[in-house]
Amino acid sequence: MKGRSLLMIPGPIEFEPEVLRxxxxxxxxxxxPNFIETFGNSLELMRTVWMAPTGQPFIISGSGTLAMDLAGANLIEPGDKALVVSTGYFGERYANLLSRYGAQVTIVSAEMGHVVGIDEIETVLKADQYKLLTFTHVDTSTGVRMDPQAIGALGKKYGVLTVLDGVCSVAGEEIRQEEWGLDVVLTASQKAIGVPPGLALLVASQAAMKAFHSRSTPVSNYYGDWSNWLPIMEAYEARKPSYFATPPVNHVAALEVSLEMIAAEGMEARFARHKEFADTFRSAVKGWDMSIVPREESNSANTLTAVYYPEDLDGNDFRMKVVKAGVIIAGGLLKGKPGYFRVGHMGAVNRNDIHATITAIDHALKQCRS
Amino acid sequence: MKGRSLLMIPGPIEFEPEVLRxxxxxxxxxxxPNFIETFGNSLELMRTVWMAPTGQPFIISGSGTLAMDLAGANLIEPGDKALVVSTGYFGERYANLLSRYGAQVTIVSAEMGHVVGIDEIETVLKADQYKLLTFTHVDTSTGVRMDPQAIGALGKKYGVLTVLDGVCSVAGEEIRQEEWGLDVVLTASQKAIGVPPGLALLVASQAAMKAFHSRSTPVSNYYGDWSNWLPIMEAYEARKPSYFATPPVNHVAALEVSLEMIAAEGMEARFARHKEFADTFRSAVKGWDMSIVPREESNSANTLTAVYYPEDLDGNDFRMKVVKAGVIIAGGLLKGKPGYFRVGHMGAVNRNDIHATITAIDHALKQCRS
Structure with missing residues (x-):
């Protein structure tokens, strides 16, 4: 008996043994020299995984919130107009964050489980000139997924920098950063990238870097200032030593291993695998006569699924029974009735993990109702 | 043959196998629940290691530079006067950082290898009222060590918050935060704390937290804002779940292991061991007829030693020969003639590592001169 539960929450997730080693x-x-090579290779691999051949990758010690902060702190100057497309908890956070840097923030938000319509976003973009638009690709709090291709196109049409918060999507959901015209695609290590929490990761387009270089005010966040980090990323990629802050050596080594595995799987195969696992899990949800939080299945993420508890179920008791059956799942992040639970199915997760999770939930449901 | 060189630079250092596991x-x-316990216990252990029974500990994903940034961003408001006591590279950095947050910075600095006199600091403090004083306890660039007890006393005498940059000292050099009246003692995980790079760590005094709570302007750094982190630290210490950003789970687990080992060794024994190893290494330096960068041995750190190359030596060639003999040492961080090298001797380093380093340098010297 291996004596460990399966970690099926929307991050941290199950990690490959090679990554942990x-x-x-x-x-x-x-x-x-070997670490300089590891760092440089990781930066190059990010371009492959992000599908951004001319983008500028950043690897910085911190959480996914730091990745959000990097985009906000470096691209916003006081008085800039920013549009936040919010589909839950993390959209609200981005609005707070951008305000901190002096942005005039407009929020368009959707009710829980809904996406914000592309038409609605376009109407707002027509009415005023924004510098920056942020959106949560997959909201970890609800499993709702927005369409990045359509938003990237709107950004190009209206001359707005687009920031994709991909904390719960990069390397799991289909993202073609450069083809789709997305200016910043950011994430954290502990989701579909497949490395324990501790790295803020992003790729910035040439347009985003140009906007950064055109700032007339200094970045009001010392640690996050790209002026400090850009020379470091450039040096490591040129396989030269450089120093600003001590990089998280072990984490970068783990990142290289995971990115190599992702690149070896291939992005198209990876997108398809995530879709297949999500479909498998959602089929099971239908069989239990439960409903998912996203109102339309086409807007439900492939990286996690949020499911409403049936009315007759005590959510905490149910989740504890799932844990006893060997699988850790997460509760809802948003309050309200009915409550819901979340299952992460991304990264190194395999078909057996999905099946074990379905069976554990099935057992817990029967126990709750017996 | 274990096939790995000894890592004797001033961080990252050799780590305990249990920590890496x-x-x-x-x-x-x-x-x-087990992680909440790990996080809570680590916060409590920090108070023991910092000798700050009523301090507020913070454990945040990021580098040591983030730890410096946390103190600056949270304690400085635009227009505040700050005094930076600089003994090298990291003092200059702190001046830049505090300016970013709107501080009016005064720097008192020493020539390379010298400390800033306590009298000199007092003269400056008498002449004006400062809100904050920062100093580098051990400057990683030179191995020069300032006297924190005397500076803590000055802080109390003149009503100035004192920030000890202990990136290269905490858990190696003697620090009695509360007894000595130091308001912030900050560090990174990869030095004498003994955990690979990736954690910014600090303990703030009640006076520092009071100054933070009395701010009239918001912190202009979202990720670093203690308003976001304080409730999280309090929750984990109360053994309750909470969420702001996903904590670096694996790193915190490693931190708990290392802090437990430090506490088990005992702070007095640990200070004494670091002093003994430093003395052993410096005795060898004298035998080679080389001189250390700090002008007075009493101001030379116990965590690292910086040593000038003799005139007849090519520094790069010499360091390569030391590496070939199995030990990685570091070059100088400051430019200028004569050049110098640095040897870290802190944390998990044991007597055999010190002896192996001395022998490797001895061999390299003979080879260079043969």
Whole structure:
């Protein structure tokens, strides 16, 4: 008996043993030739995974919230107009964050479970000139997924920089950053990227970097300032030592292993696998006569599924029974009735994990109702 | 043959196998009961290691530069006067950082290898009222060590918050935060704390937290804002789940292991061991007829030693020969003639590592001169 529960929450997730081994390997110097190669190779692999051949990748020690902060702090100057497309908890957070940097923020938001219509976004973009638009690709709080291709196109049409918060989507959901005209695609390591939490990751387009270089005010966040980090990313990619802050050596080594595995799987195959697992899980949900939080299945993420508890169920009791059956799932992040639970199915998760999760939920349901 | 060089730079350092195993262990949920216990226990252990029984500890994903940024961003408001006591590279950095938050910065600095005199600091404090004073306890660029007890006393005497940059000192050099009246003692995980890079750590005094709560302007750094983090630290310490950003689960698990080992060694024994290793290494330096960068041995750190190359030596060639003998040492961080090298001797380093380093340098010297 391996004696460990399956971690099927929307991040952190199950990680590949090879990734964990790299994380726990003896640490090398941050300027040792083998580490410089690891860092440089990871930056290059990000361009492959992000599908952004001319983008500028950043790898920085911190959480996914830092990745959101990097885009906000570096691209917003006081007085800039920003449009936040909000589909839940993380849209609200982005509005707060951008306000902190002096942005005049307009929010268009959807009711829980709904997406914000592309038409609605276009109406707002027609009415005023915005510098920046942010949207949550997959909202971790609800499993609702927006359409990045349509939003990227709107950004190009109206001359607005688009920021895709991909904390719960990059390397799981289909994203073609450069083809779709997205200016910043950001994420954290612990979701579909497949590395324990501790890295803020993003790729910025040339247009985003140009906007950054055109700032007339300094970035009011020292640690997050791209002026400090850009020379470091450029140096490592040129396979030269450089220093601003000590990089998280073990984490970068683990990132390289995971990115290599992602690239070896291939992005198209990876997108298809995530869709297949999501379909499998949602079929089971239908069989239990439960309903998912996203109102339309086409707007439900492939990386996680949020499911309303049936009325006769005590949510906490149910989740505890799932844990006893060997699988950790997450509660809802938004309050309100009815409550809901969330299952993450991304990254290194395999078909057996999905099946084990379905069976554990099935057992727990029967126990609750017996 | 274990096939790995000894990492004797001033961070990252050699880590305990138990710490690396915890870092590479399968990841648990950030709200799982066992992780909540790990996080809460780590916060409590920080108070022991920092000798700050009533301080407020923070554990945040990021580098040591983020730890410096946290103190600056949260304690400085535009127009505040700050005094930076600079003994090298990291003092200059702190001046830049505080200016970013609108501080009027005064720098008192010493020439390379010298400390700033306590009298000199007092003269400046007498002449004007400062809100904040920062100093680098051990400057990683030179190995120069300032006296924190004397500076803490000055802070109390003149009503100035004192920030000890302990990136290269906490858990190696003697620091009694509360007894010595130091308001913020900050560090990174990868030095004497003994955990691979990726955690910004600090303990703030009640006076520092009061100053933070008395701010009249918001913190202009979203990720670093203590308003976001304080409720999280309080919740984990009360053994309750909470969420702002996903904590670096594996790193916190590794931190708990290392802090437990530090506490088990005992702070007095740990200070004494670091002093003994530093003395051993410096005795060898004298035997080679080389001189250390700090002008007085009493101002030379116990965590690292910076040593000038003799005139007849090509520094790069010499360092390569040391690496070939199995030990990685670091070059100087400051430019200028003569050049110098740095040896870290902190944290999990043991007597054998020190002896192996001395022997490797000895061999390299003989080779260079043969």
């Amino acid at each position: 790299a994380l726990g390997a003896p640490t090398t110097s941050h300027v040792a | 915890a870092l590479g262990a399968p990841t648990t949920s950030h709200v799982a």
